[in-house]
Amino acid sequence: MKWAGAGIKRELQTSTNKLQTLNPTAQHIWSLLEAVSDPEIPVLSVLDLGVVRDVQVQDDGRIDIAITPTYSGCPAMDVIAMDIRLKLIEKGYRNVQVRQQLSPAWTTDWMTESGKQKLRAFGIAPPNPKQQFCATDMFQEETVQCPRCDSWHTELISQFASTACKSMYRCHDCKEAFDHFKCH
Amino acid sequence: MNKELFEYTLHLADNALILGQRNAEWCGHGPALEQDIALTNISLDLIGQARLLYQYAADQYNAMDVGGQAAVAALLPKPWKEFNRALQEDDLAYLREERQFRNLLITELPKGDWAMTILRQFFFSAFQYLQYQQLQQSSDATLAAIADKSLKETAYHLRWSGEWVIRLGDGTAESRRRIEAALADLWMFTGEAFVPAAFETGIAPDPAALRSAWDERIGSVFAEATLDVPATGTWSQGGGKRGVHTEHLGYLLAEMQVLQRTYPNMTW
Structure with missing residues (x-):
């Protein structure tokens, strides 16, 4: 089965x-x-x-x-x-x-690969596989890929977004704002 | 011993709840949508932490024998006995009186302007981060688990507030004037956290031992913000851990508790 x-x-x-x-x-x-x-x-x-x-x-x-x-x-x-x-x-x-x-x-390491793919298809950038920015150092930005146009040319707008688990990014290429499931 | 753990758990819960409630006052009033959302997210984290802690305190109480329960009676809400049921998290949050709260004074001060809110959050998160780090090693498995869970959230609060301290301090003349004014008002409330209360003797990490790491964090962020760290070791406000509060806490509780006091033991 x-x-x-x-x-x-x-x-x-x-x-x-x-x-x-x-x-x-x-x-x-x-x-x-x-x-x-x-x-x-x-x-x-x-x-x-x-x-x-x-x-x-x-x-x-x-x-x-x-x-x-x-x-x-x-x-x-x-x-x-x-x-x-x-x-x-x-x-x-x-x-x-x-x-x-x-x-x-x-x-977020416990999120499945298929879950990450579903997130991206839904328009939310999934957590990056390798976590780098859960530390307390100031002004560090994680490079996040735009889930719509796949550009890496993106910028953090806010560390907090519509739910506790997300941050907000903006894509400089397709100009869309998008949610990122932040590392945790 | 049980009494100390119970009171300490309430202290941790009260810190989180009261600051969460204060920050929630910004909901719909933040200077920009993103920052409004950031602060309410931080509130949500803090209130979530408070819930876990209050539930743990209630569990401790419900498991105590008659003698143990009598020893902590002064910390319990009055009307709850009439409900004829076990103690619950909501009773501890919504029905205790001002003098029964054990939060640090800095958490209850009015939200003030943006600089005041930011600087208070930074001072508190820098402390809470160290406190939770220590508690992760606690021999009390539940407190260790709550600390483990909450620490990651606190790391985000600390980064966010620290970055804002730098922006305001090293920003415009106006932002600098405001954060300097906030610093002048808040500094005397920062020492209280490091003076051990009677209940911080058993399971609790010694708060005095956290001071140097806290000073270091404040120093490095202030250096980047081009702000001067006020002299340490100066006179400090205190009393919150003993239930002696500023005049501000009563008003906060009145607003927060009105529904539960009007309709005791209500359910949705």
């Missing part, structure tokens, strides 16, 4: 070994989560985003899911927890618990 979450086998930090020995129910849950999208960036699933850290099926049938917040104040987290529960209820899983796991802290 090819299940939708196969990609996370490589990309999720929770050990590869564990995924291979997952019982069929847990595998099925992972594949269902592929259909739960981020409420603020609907092209991304919660798996693309890397916020689902663990799925456990208990002996009594209870499903425990651990999610990690992207940002402490991210208002999407409550909605994501509810959407996960609703999706699983819809598929017949009644006893579902979604808990928040803070550590290790979420990082």
Whole structure:
């Protein structure tokens, strides 16, 4: 069976070994989560985003899911927890618990490659693969590629944008302003 | 020991909540759309951190035995007992009184002009960054996890506010005049963070030990901003950690808490 979450086998930090020995129910849950999208960036699933850290099926049938917040104040987290529960209820899983796991802290490194491609297609520049500017040095600008015209001739407008996870850039070639999913 | 941890958790939460609330006053009033959004994003981060911390404080309280709960009774909101349920994060944020808050005075001062808001944020973020760095190593797993999570956000706050300090200090005559005025008003509130409170003895990192790293950060940004660092070791305001606040906190709480006080234990 090819299940939708196969990609996370490589990309999720929770050990590869564990995924291979997952019982069929847990595998099925992972594949269902592929259909739960981020409420603020609907092209991304919660798996693309890397916020689902663990799925456990208990002996009594209870499903425990651990999610990690992207940002402490991210208002999407409550909605994501509810959407996960609703999706699983819809598929017949009644006893579902979604808990928040803070550590290790979420990082854009956990975003899947396919998630980054979806972001770009949606018009948001994905986080660069190699993080360089999470430090506290002032006036450092990350080179970000315009998701519309692929130009590298872009400029940071603001480190903060429409949601906590994004910054704002401007492209000097196609003149469009665009969001960048900033490194974290 | 439990009492100290509880009070310390409240102190961290109160710092984040009160500054978050203050900055939120800029919502719709920022000097440019991007900066309006930046400040409200910073508010959102701070209030998110406060939520995690208040929930942790509530969990601590709910797990205490009768003796432990009695020892921290003075820090709890009054009307909450009548709700006949476990303590929750919202009770701690919305129903405690002024004297029960443990935030640093600098977080509650009025937002002032842009220079005042920027400089306060820079002073606070420079401190909070060091504090969270230390807390990452804490033997208290929850505080360590919250610090780990929050530190990256604080790094963005520190960069953003630091860059603005440089712009204002090394900007126009008017921007310089304003940030110098803000500095004159704020400096006496910067020392409080480094004087350990009674609850900063157990799990908390010694704030006095953070001073030299903080001085260094301020010094390097001020040098680029062509601003002079005022003399350290001068007299400093204090009292916030003991619940003795400026006249400004009461007004802030009145606005922030009015709904929960009017309709206690309300749910949406």
